[in-house]
Amino acid sequence: MTTASPCEPLLAALHALLGERMSTSEAMRAHHGHDESCHADALPDAVVWPHSTAEVSAIACLCSQHGVPMVPYGAGSSVEGHTLAIHGGICIDLSQMNRIVAIHEADLTATVEAGVTRMQLNRELRHSGLFFPIDPGADATLGGMSATRASGTNAVRYGTMRENVLALTAVLASGEVVHTGTRARKSSAGYDLTRLLVGSEGTLAIITEVTVRLYGMPDAMSAAVVNFDSVTGAVDTVIQSIQCGIPLARAEMLDALTMQAVNRHSRTDYPERPTLFLEFHGTADSVAEQAAMVGELAAANGGGGFAWATRDEERNKLWQARHNAYFAGLQLQPGSRCVATDVCVPISRLSECIEATYADLRHEGMQAPLFGHVGDGNFHLMLLVQPGDEAAMAQAKAVNHRLIQRAQGMEGTCTGEHGIGIGKQPYLAAEAGTHGIAMMRAIKLALDPAQLLNPGKIFSY
Amino acid sequence: MTTASPCEPLLAALHALLGERMSTSEAMRAHHGHDESCHADALPDAVVWPHSTAEVSAIACLCSQHGVPMVPYGAGSSVEGHTLAIHGGICIDLSQMNRIVAIHEADLTATVEAGVTRMQLNRELRHSGLFFPIDPGADATLGGMSATRASGTNAVRYGTMRENVLALTAVLASGEVVHTGTRARKSSAGYDLTRLLVGSEGTLAIITEVTVRLYGMPDAMSAAVVNFDSVTGAVDTVIQSIQCGIPLARAEMLDALTMQAVNRHSRTDYPERPTLFLEFHGTADSVAEQAAMVGELAAANGGGGFAWATRDEERNKLWQARHNAYFAGLQLQPGSRCVATDVCVPISRLSECIEATYADLRHEGMQAPLFGHVGDGNFHLMLLVQPGDEAAMAQAKAVNHRLIQRAQGMEGTCTGEHGIGIGKQPYLAAEAGTHGIAMMRAIKLALDPAQLLNPGKIFSY
Known part of the structure; x- marks a missing residue:
């Protein structure tokens, strides 16, 4: 695979295209070469901030011509090292592509640029009576959420990005622009x-626009x-x-x-025992009925x-406390990094x-906060490690x-x-x-033969 | 692309593998070379009835060695010519792979062989309190429904095969067996x-087992x-x-x-006016509430x-009448074939x-039954044509x-x-x-380089 450093002609061409929206400064490279994960920093050679699909296409053309890797970047909230430029190259920061392209209230769809965050979209929707439910803890971008098939607390009711992305605009390694899907709710077209x-984690294309379902x-x-x-x-x-x-609903x-971590971080006084945070959506009667049924089971x-x-105010406070659980957990050992686990099992096996x-954990003499989206069978363990403590890592x-291995x-x-x-x-x-991995590799090589799109992610070469 | 007729050695090898479960009889070839669509018949050179994924793998290996096309076949209820052997080859009829592999009631999942039909699965589930909602009009196989991304009347509430298939076992052109997905409700794994x-309409792999969600x-x-x-x-x-x-729900x-067609076919006496068939699912109270709200809107x-x-009996009769609408429509002009349209538009544009x-239709002086899954924006027009009437076709x-063009x-x-x-x-x-088509072609060629899997479907070469 290609790991050539960007040559001067590429940097000059990017500068000519983008002016101030291209940087090779140490500070910018360091910011984009660091993430929430416990993986080592890996700096890109330059960072660019395109403003349109056409600019992303032009950037991809230039990188392809020069055989230089491209690393798409959203909010930088990945916990699996997706945005680390482990083979160098150009970090394509899509955060300035943050326009709401269209909200079709009657169709319950929104089309946004990849850099729009989930909270930004919901702020835009606040007077419409509609909302977008997918909510990973961080205020991630919809491009990043699409690229990682994100979900969150509402997935048990509303599905994940898999179920809620209707259509995409994306730029291929070659710079070609594809529009996938339509605004129809379903399709059997190819x-x-x-x-x-x-x-696909930025390894097949750079997502520049996302059309999602609203509710x-x-x-x-x-x-x-x-x-x-x-x-x-x-x-x-x-x-x-x-x-x-x-x-x-949640x-x-x-x-x-x-x-315990949540109480310290969010200054709440919940009993420090195993706890469910639940939410019910519906008409007043059906919410009361659901709550009564769950109350009996509880x-x-x-x-x-x-x-x-x-x-609303109480509910928001409650869910903010839940969303902050990750940051709260980190504060149990200030300065620590987190190995975040993410298994998901069939629900009948979850307790086991x-x-x-x-x-x-008991056998290892370890303690680690555990929480998760139990309705989906998905939970996280925060394994906290002080930087440099190799044995703990x-x-x-x-x-x-x-x-x-247990989950699989x-x-x-x-x-x-x-x-x-x-x-x-x-x-x-x-x-x-x-054979599954061979299929994935075959698809990767068919669509990105020079392996320039986010190389080293999903599989190494 | 390869269109070689199967040579004697291949037929001999298939016979050695499958015995009586391989046929080159005219009657069997004709049955499998004809479908519900208005496309011309196209007969395979032979039909095989495997009993296991291992046998499908062996068949695929043999076909690949001899460069002969493979056409997967389920219930034969496609209306788009999917099962027609337009380049000849071996029709792989999966209808005898009809075992229920496992029903995990607590996880709300079922794993079945590809030849299990939707009604067979629901009969199996009838005492479990669970059901599988996806219901194209015909009693299609779950393999065929997966391959065509089928839906039906429940999709507005429960989604299509896209949302309800969790995992697949499939045989690649080379004969290799892949297992995609897991029984977890969600995953971000590659x-x-x-x-x-x-x-993928049988063009990338032959689906042999399907794991679906139940409700x-x-x-x-x-x-x-x-x-x-x-x-x-x-x-x-x-x-x-x-x-x-x-x-x-529907x-x-x-x-x-x-x-009018339904009344004649199903001996019902509904008013012959534009009609909604509706269904509500929930608790007794929520169903009453939903019905009252829709009643006001109506x-x-x-x-x-x-x-x-x-x-149940009344409901089943009602939905059977709806499922028979296609066959009822055909009877408006006995002996006719149907050009079935299938557009789906954003719901705000559906009336228009x-x-x-x-x-x-008025401008053309034509009449055609129109019905559809209007909650999804999807409707069908049955354009009835007498065989041989070229002008009408x-x-x-x-x-x-x-x-x-209007829908697009x-x-x-x-x-x-x-x-x-x-x-x-x-x-x-x-x-x-x-570029979208180019992506699809690149994927096809990467996974089936000799183009032996259902050639001529989705795109020609």
Whole structure:
């Protein structure tokens, strides 16, 4: 694969194209070569800030002509090293492509540039009665969320980016622009290029525009916090609710250590026990009915102390506390980095998977906050490591290794929502199998023969 | 591309492998070389009935060694010519691979062999309290439904095969077996090979096993038939319901001519006016609430004469009448073949698209039943043509041509659920664009370089 440093003619051409919107400064390169993951920094040779699909196309043409890697960059909130320029090259920062292109309220769709963040889109929608539900913890860009097949707390009800991206505009390595999908709600027209690019982590194309589905704001929304004697009680309450067909809008579990971290970080006073954060969407009557049914299941599983939030302000505070769980967890060991695990298993195996993981932690003499989107079978363990502590890092990676093997042994996946990036490549190979990986490589080579798009991510060459 | 007839050594090898489960008889070849579409018959050179993924793999190895095309075959219910062996070769009939591999009730998943039909799966589930919602009119196989990205009447609530296939086992042209996806509800693990194969129409791999999502049978289900002064009133009732966030489970519109055909075929006595067939799923209270809200919208749009069906038997009769609409339509002109249109547009444009289509029919002096999944923006026009009437066929194709252009001009698609097959290839080219088609071709050539898998479907070479 090509790892040539950008030659002066390329940098000169990019400067001619973009002027001040191209930088080779140490500070900018360092900012873009560092991320939320525990992977080592890896700086690009230059950073560019295009303003249009046409400019991205021109940049891709130039990089291709010079055989230089391209690394798409959104909000930089990846926890799997997606934006690290491990083979150097040009970081294409799409954050200035942040226009709302069109909101079609009657069709429940929005088309936005790749740099629009989920919160920006929802601010834009606030008077429309519509909302966009997908919410990874960070205020990620819709381009980045598409590229990593992100999800979040609402996925149990509304699906992930896989289900909610209708169409994309993307730039291929050659600079050619493709428009995948249409604004129709469904289609059987040829290969599903949209779903192929969703989750491709910038290795097949650079996403520049995204059309997503929107949803009507429900008549009634009600959130609740309920605590349990055990993690199993909390998890089983959610699983049984799903098996009963109760359309939970959100069902998040935070264990006692996570609740302790949340209380410290968000200055809340929740009981520091295994806790569910729940939300119900519907009409006033159906929300009351759903809540009553879940309340009964919770009581039967040792849950108690329901605290309700129905006003928007209370609900937002509650979910902000949940969204901050990652940052709260980091503060348990100030200065630490986090090995974030991300397995997802069939829901019937979730309690068993979590219990076996706690047993492993006890055996290792470790503590780690555990929380997750239990309605999807997806949970995260925050394995905190002080920089430079090689032994602790090795121990954390070994716990993650065993956790992934456990999940894959239960017909689950090594990553529910974070993506493969750099660190999960061996696990993808195990999960997809020899022929599955060979199919992925064949597709990669067919669409990016010079391997210039985000090289070294998903698989190495 | 290869169009060599199967040589004797291949036929001998297939016979040695499969014995009586290989046939070159004229009758079997004719049966498999004919379909529901208006395309000309095209017979395979032989038909095989494998019983396992291993046998499909062995067949693929043999076909590849001899450079002979392979055409996967399920229930033969395609209306776009997918199963016609237009380049000859071996028809791989998967209907005897009809075992239910596993039903995981607690996880709401089922794994079945490709030849299992949707009704067979639902019969198997009848005591479990679960069901599989995707229902194209015919009793198609789950392999075929996956390969064409099928949907049906429940898609407005439960999605299409795109949203409901979790994992696949498939055989590549080389005979290699891939397992895509896992039983986890979501994943970010590498390229979405599952979604790439869903809708690939047998051109990338032969699907041999399918893992799908199941749903809990709702506490209450209630269906209703309501008739309207105008098609627009019926369509607008559905669109407004969706825009209000009412979770319709089914919302089918049948125009007056279709209702006439249904009455004749199913011996019903519905008013022969534009009609909605609706269904509501939920708890008893929420179903009543949904029905009341839709009732108000219907009344405001000129709807009346609500007839309710709440008992299973009544509901089944109603939906059977709807599922038979295609066959009922054919009987309006006995002996005719049907050019079935399948556009899908953003829902805000649906009334306009239908009205313009009626205007075109009036201008042509034609009548054609029109019905569809209006909640998705998808509708079908049955353009009936007597065999051999070239002028009528040309006129029908011209109407479909203008309809597709109209839909694509409204940011819609040429096919909502039938697929591209043989007839819609020029429209796919227009919809996907030069670079989109080039991407699809590159993927095809990367995965099936000798172009032996269902050649001539989706695109010609």
